Amino acid sequence: MNTYKLTLLALLAALAVVGRSLFVFLPNVQPVTSLVIICGLLLGPVAAAILGLLTTFLSNMLLGMGIWTIWQVIAWVLIGVLSGLIGKCFKKIPVYAIVLFAVFSGYLYGFIISLTTYSIAGKFWPYYLTGLPFDTNHALGNAVFIILLYPIISHFFIKYANNRFYLQNIS
Template sequence: MNTYKLTLVALLASLAVVGRFAFAFLPNIQPVTSLIIIAGLFLGPLAAAIMAILTTFLSNILLGMGIWTVWQVVAWVFIGVISGFIGKSKRKTPTLVIVLYAAFSGYFYGLIISLVTYQVAGKFWPYYLAGLPFDTYHAVGNAMVMLVFYPIVSKFFIKYAQDRFTIQGNQNTKRGTEGQV
């Protein structure tokens, strides 16, 4: 992973941390999951995993650490890696599919976090069912954030990819002509 890609991951992670802290007063509505999905789609599974780990630990320094931190990392890394594989597919994924995946990820995240209670208290279903409204808030929030951010951010990442290929092409051309002179 090059320095530029690490910088993009750090910027997205800082945006996710600030967004999570800014929306902390709303139950389960946060831009973190959507930004991790965007990182996976455009930067790959490794970048999404790194962003998920960074975001979780940095935001939990502000909001509070606990046993759930490990499960948050597990859930967000899994979501990011899956989105990274979706982004690596040859076909262009429609925005509606990405929005639906973001909504599904809210429920999946809630399922993984509910495993914390099973680990500690041994009762999974009561906790999971009681948390479904909050998982729904998370799913709807993910879909809304994705509807707003994805079209904007995708233009920047497409421009980044085009500029990068142009720059690499120019460097390869210069290298090729230097040896011929």
């Protein structure tokens, strides 16, 4: 991983942490999942996994650590790896397909987070079913953030890829 890619990850992590902090007043609506998906699609599964891990720990330093932190890392790393694999398999993905994956990821994240309660109390279904409205908030928020952020971030990443290719061929 080169310095420029690390810089992009640091910027995405900062954007995710600030976004998560700014939207803390809306239950389960934050741009982290969408940014992890975008990172996976454009930079690959390893970069998205690093972003998920980094964002979880940095934002939880502000919002509070707990047993849920482990499950958040698992959820965001899994979503990042899945989106990275999708990005490697398909070069041209329509935005509506990315939005559908983001909605699915909101529910997947909620399912994985619900495993926290199961690991502590042994009760999964009551907690999961009670959390479905929050998972819906997360899924819809992901869709909105993908629609808003994906065109902008992909434009700059494509510009980076073209400049990188150009600079490598000059040297």
